[in-house]
Amino acid sequence: MNxxxxxxxKHHWQLVLITLLIISLFIxxxxxxxxxxxxxxxxxxxxxxxxxxxxxxxxGFLLIILPLLLSFFWSHNKQLWAIAFTNKIxxxxxxxxxxxxxxxxxxxxxxxxxxxxxxxxxCIWSLLYFFNNSIAITNSxxxxxxxPTPLDDDHIRFSWLIVVTIILLIQQLLLxxxxxxxxxxxxxxxxxxxxxHFLAAKTGLVCLYASIAIFIFYNIFLHKNxxxxxxxxxxxxxxxxxxxxxxxxxxxRIQYVVWDFKQYTAGKFLNGSADGDRILxxxxxxDIANTHPFIGVGFGxxxxxxxxxxxxxxxxSEEYERFNPxxxxxTYAAASGWVGMIxxxxxxxxxxxxxxxxxxxxxxxxxxxxLPIITDDSLEGQFGVAIFSLAISLxxxxxxKLN
Numbered sequence: 001m002n003x004x005x006x007x008x009x010k011h012h013w014q015l016v017l018i019t020l021l022i023i024s025l026f027i028x029x030x031x032x033x034x035x036x037x038x039x040x041x042x043x044x045x046x047x048x049x050x051x052x053x054x055x056x057x058x059x060g061f062l063l064i065i066l067p068l069l070l071s072f073f074w075s076h077n078k079q080l081w082a083i084a085f086t087n088k089i090x091x092x093x094x095x096x097x098x099x100x101x102x103x104x105x106x107x108x109x110x111x112x113x114x115x116x117x118x119x120x121x122x123c124i125w126s127l128l129y130f131f132n133n134s135i136a137i138t139n140s141x142x143x144x145x146x147x148p149t150p151l152d153d154d155h156i157r158f159s160w161l162i163v164v165t166i167i168l169l170i171q172q173l174l175l176x177x178x179x180x181x182x183x184x185x186x187x188x189x190x191x192x193x194x195x196x197h198f199l200a201a202k203t204g205l206v207c208l209y210a211s212i213a214i215f216i217f218y219n220i221f222l223h224k225n226x227x228x229x230x231x232x233x234x235x236x237x238x239x240x241x242x243x244x245x246x247x248x249x250x251x252x253r254i255q256y257v258v259w260d261f262k263q264y265t266a267g268k269f270l271n272g273s274a275d276g277d278r279i280l281x282x283x284x285x286x287d288i289a290n291t292h293p294f295i296g297v298g299f300g301x302x303x304x305x306x307x308x309x310x311x312x313x314x315x316x317s318e319e320y321e322r323f324n325p326x327x328x329x330x331t332y333a334a335a336s337g338w339v340g341m342i343x344x345x346x347x348x349x350x351x352x353x354x355x356x357x358x359x360x361x362x363x364x365x366x367x368x369x370x371l372p373i374i375t376d377d378s379l380e381g382q383f384g385v386a387i388f389s390l391a392i393s394l395x396x397x398x399x400x401k402l403n
Contacts, residue, residue, distance in 0.1 A: 013042065014042070014101045014103065014107055015107050015110055015111065017035065017038065017039050017042070017097075018039070018098065018111050018114075019111070019114050020035055021035045021036070021039060021094070021386075021390075022111075022114060022115050022118055022390075023118060025118075025151065025161075025383065025386060025387075026118065026122055026150045026151065029152070029382060032382060032386060033086075033382070036089065036090040036093050036094060036386065037089070037093060039093060039094060039097040039098075040092075040093040040094075040096055040097045042097070042101070043096055043097055043100045043101075053099050053100070053354075054096055054099070054100060056350050056351075056353060056354070057092065057095045057096050057099065057350075057351065058092065058096070059347075059350050060091075060347045060348070060349070060350030060351035060353075061088075061091050061092040061347065061351070062347070063343050063344070063346050063347030063350065064088065064091060064344055064347035064348065064351070064379075065085070065088055065091075065092075065347075066343055066347075067296075067332060067335070067336030067337075067339075067340030067341075067343050067344055068081075068084055068085055068088065068299050068335075068336065069085070070295075070336065070340075071295070071296060071298040071299045071300070071335060071336050071340075072085075072298075072300075074295060074297075074298045074301075075298030075299055075300025075301050076298070076300060076301050077300035077301055077303075077304065078300055079300070080299070080300045080301075080302075080303060081298065081299050081300030084299040084300070084380060085299075087379075087380060087381060087382050087385055088379070088385060090382075090385045090386055090389050091351065091379070091385055091388070091389055094386065094389035094390065094393060095351065095354075095389050095392055095393045097393075098389075098390075098393035098394065098397065099354070099393055099396060099397070103397050105176055105401060108172070108394070108397050108398065108401070109172060109176060109177070111394065112168050112169055112172045112394065112398075113172075115165055115168065115169075115390075115394075116165055116168075116169045116185070116188050116192075117188075119161060119162055119165045119192065120188055120191060120192065122149075122150040122158070123162070123191070123192065123195045125150065126147055126148060126149050126150065126195075126199070127195070127198075129147065129148050130147045130148075137249075138248050138249055138252065139252075141200065141248075141249050141252035141253045141256065142252045142255065142256055143256070144256055144260070144273075144274040146199060146200060146201055146249070146253070147199060147249070149199070151383050152383075154381075154383055155199065155201045156201060156203045156372065156376055156378075157372070157378065157381070157383040157384050157387060158199075158201070158204075159196060159199060159201035159203050159204025159205070159207075160203055160204060160207060160368075160372045160378070160384075160387055161387050162192050162195070162196055162204055163196070163204055163207040163208050163211065163368050164365070164368055164369070164387060164390070164391045165192065166189055166192050166193065166208070167211060167361070167364055167365045167368060167395075168365070168391075168394055168395065168398065169185055169188065169189060170185075170189060170361075171361045171365075171398050171402075172185075172398065173185040173186070173189075175398065175401055175402065176401070193208065193239075194243070196208055197240070197243035197247055197250050198243075198247050198249055198250065199249070200247070200249050200250040200252075200253035200254075202253075202257065203371070203372050203375060203376065206371060206375070207367070207368040207371050207372065208368075209236075210367050210368070210371060211364040211365075211367060211368055212232070212236055214360070214363055214364050214367060215232070215360060215364060216229050216232055216233050216236075217229075218360045218363075219232070220233075223360075256274075257275070260273050260274060260275050260276060261275065263276060264276035264279050269314065269317075271316065271317065271318055271321065277317070277321045277323070278326045280310075280314055280317065280321070281306070281323060281324065281325045281326050281327075281330075282325060282326070282327065282330060283313070284306050284309040284310065284313075284325065284334075285306075285324075285325035285327070285330035285331065285333060285334040286330065286333070286334075287309060287313075288302075288305050288306075288309060288334040289330070289333035289334045289337065289338060289341075292334075292337060293337050293338050293339075294337045294338075294339055295336065295337045295339075295340075296332075296333070296334055296335045296336040296337040296340055297334060297335060298335060298336075299335045299336070302324055302331070302334055302335045303324065305334070306322055306323070306324060306325075306334075307322050310322045324377050324380060325377060326375060326376045326377055327373075327374060327375065327376070327377065328344075328373040328374070328376075328377050328378065328379050328380070329341050329344070329345065329374075331377045331380060332344040351392060352366060352369070352370070352392070354392055354393075354395070354396040354399075355369065355392060355395050355396060355399065357399060359399060359402060361395075361398070361399070361402070362395065362399050365391060365395045366395075368391070369388060369391045369392065369395070372384070373388070
């Protein structure tokens with residue numbers, strides 16, 4: 001009886017801590033920081049934790065953090081260095097905690113339901129804000145802006161979180177759910193996919209369609225389920241076509257992206273060019289990494305070096321266009337040298353190995369988890385690190401239930 005009571009209390013606290021962590025993503029950066037640390041404390045009292053799994057997380061984290069730690073010695077701006085360091089800590093604490101918890105089926109099911117409902121509520125908030133300012137916001141889509149979103153208006157990370165939630169929810173519905181739960185869950189999935197098209201954030205749509213393409217390819221060519229694969233393909237073509245003609249936000253966004261693409265591929269890097277500025281950030285990072293190939297310029301001084309590069313090569317760019325490389329590997333290359341980038345890559349392999357599997361769910365989730373790190377420096381911010389950590393941890397917890 002005592003053992004049952006202890007297990008009940010343990011699982012109750014697991015659910016509470018993870019729920020608070022998810023909610024803090026939307027309401028408090030300070031709360032997210034505190035909970036990212038608190039969540040690991042129960043691990044020290046868990047005598048049945050899987051040492052092998054924890055060891056992989058620790059090794060991966062140490063390799064990811066090592067180039068950053070070493071760059072302390074040649075970074076002049078210690079404040080920016082400290083921000084880069086503290087933002088990375090949840091890469092250790094969140095996966096270690098969630099994987100060590102060895103979440104029970106019902107607990108995992110509730111966590112994913114809470115995540116889905118929280119994200120859905122956040123989407124509704126964004127929609128309400130849009131409808132109160134619809135004309136101005138719709139027009140802003142023609143100049144590289146999107147509607148206000150939660151996560152401090154970070155539409156890139158928010159759209160990423162939506163796709164992660166969709167994949168986790170679909171797998172949970174297939175794994176363990178009642179008929180009623182399947183109906184509600186399916187409605188949420190359709191709503192979230194529709195919202196992604198209405199929001200028209202490139203990162204979210206790229207992640208979504210990459211996952212769908214992988215799933216269709218798997219069914220047609222590998223699983224030999226051609227009817228299901230082609231049926232889904234036709235459904236997606238029809239849905240995306242309807243969304244394009246129904247959502248002015250999506251149509252305006254695509255028109256801007258096409259116009260922007262024509263500009264920077266022709267060598268015209270105009271002020272306010274969203275993707276053009278990304279290309280410039282790549283060029284800056286590669287030049288800086290080639291100039292400092294072994295140790296980089298330091299994470300604390302990367303911002304100032306990017307600014308110096310713009311002053312020399314693209315002085316007409318505005319201050320807001322002089323941002324860090326929108327690719328995590330190039331960020332490490334510029335800040336810690338090509339050697340640092342290699343060490344970071346090995347660390348990422350250890351962390352991502354939790355989702356390396358032939359299972360189609362794991363492949364889609366891993367693709368969605370990695371794309372925003374390839375197309376942006378998502379691990380340099382608090383929200384990106386938290387979303388990445390949750391995706392790895394919850395995805396692995398679900399994957400274990402499938403095996």
